Amino acid sequence: MASGKILRQLLKAGTAGDKDAFRLASESIIEEERLKQHHLLANDLEKILYSSTADRRGKVSRLTPSVPTDKERGLPLLDIRHPQRSLDELILPSAGLDAVEELLGEHRREDILRSYGMRPANRVLFFGPPGCGKTLTAEVIACELDMPLAVVRLDALVSSFLGETAANLRKVFDYISEYPMVALFDEFDALGKERADSGEHGELRRVVNAVLQMIDAYQGKSLIIAATNHEQILDSAIWRRFEDIIEFSKPSKDMIIKLLSSKLRGVRRQFEIDGPEIVELFDGLSGADIERVVRRAAKRMILKGQEFLSLNDLKSALGKEIRR
Structure with missing residues (x-):
């Protein structure tokens, strides 16, 4: 208290x-x-x-101008968010964490790279199953670089009018080129689907071509992060447009223990986090699944007036999460 x-x-x-x-x-x-x-x-x-x-301990206090809108419906094409999550909250496989730290290092020491005629990577692709930290990692990167996080709104970007989707894309790229931010293209497969797919019509193929051209020509101030849960349907030419590619996977047993240690810190409990029964309970779940289960169990403990979190609380919460 x-x-x-x-x-x-x-x-x-x-x-x-x-x-x-x-x-x-x-x-x-x-x-x-x-x-x-x-x-x-x-x-x-x-x-x-x-x-x-919209101010995390004095960070991200800069204002960004009004975002571009869709001509058809007047919807904003980007959702500007002010990141809250820091690097110490990120639990990834060592290869993924190393890649994130390397990316942050390049941007933090951008002036040194530019003095040698180089620049930090500004086009990165995240891929892997849902709930494994792609969006969280984008937020962490934005927070660590003291930049707004701009999430591209696919519901506004994709238009029913011929050629309007490409026009919306141009507005987005013009905007993020001028104002520094971390621009997240979530569910990127909706824009970069394989053009050889016979089931796709000509307009979607034109959208993929536009995406390729705009990424190729991009020399703006923002860091572009594209994220997908369906990397297998991306056009083969998409991969070459990104300077760095980071794979996300479901948590290993060591990662499960770290996640539980982080989410249950300060919570009194009747079990050991690294016990085999606990780890087995969460094996195969994504990081987002684990966090939801822990929160549900903690709420159950609080509302029942319990002093300690029990294994049964976790099992009950997991059962509800599976049914959900």
Whole structure:
């Protein structure tokens, strides 16, 4: 529980409408909870606070201009988000983590590379099963580089009008070329599907051609990340357009233990995280599945007034997740 002094400050700031004082008091409470190893609670409080202030400990405070819109329906083509997740929350296989850290290193020391006539990689492809950290990794990269995360909205980008999808793509590329951000093209297979597929009509083939040309010509200020769960249907020419390719996979046993250690930090429990029964329970699940199960089990524990999280809580939560 936060100290009485901080709670008084929080209430005074809230009733007075002092946003800056409210944010500072809220940050103090979050920091206290982290020091107590209550990371689940601290993360939730942080998301609530920064989703409205769009400012993570002073980061990403720069403003971005209005995003381009779809001519047909007036929908925004990008969803600008302010990243909250840092590198210490990322649990990946060693090869994937090394690739992310190398990418971050290139961008952090961009000036040195440019002094030698080189530049950091700015076109990266993520592929692998759903729920294994692709979107999270894009957010972490944006957070670490102190950039907004711009998620390209496929529902607005893809148009029913002939040629309008390519025109929307051009708007997106023009925008991210001018303003520095991490631009995430999620479900990229919708734009880069194999052109030789006889079931696809000419308009979609033209879209793939447009994507290839725009990626080829791209020399903008943003880092482009394309992510797909269906790499097998990507056009063969797509792969050559990316400077770095990172594969994501379901967690290994060691990764399951790390995930559980992270998500259950500060939670009192009746079992050992690295016990064989616990690891076997989560074997084959994605990282997102594991996080949902842990959250569901923790809620069950809290609502039942239990002091400790039990193995039965996890099993019950897992059963509900499987049925879902």
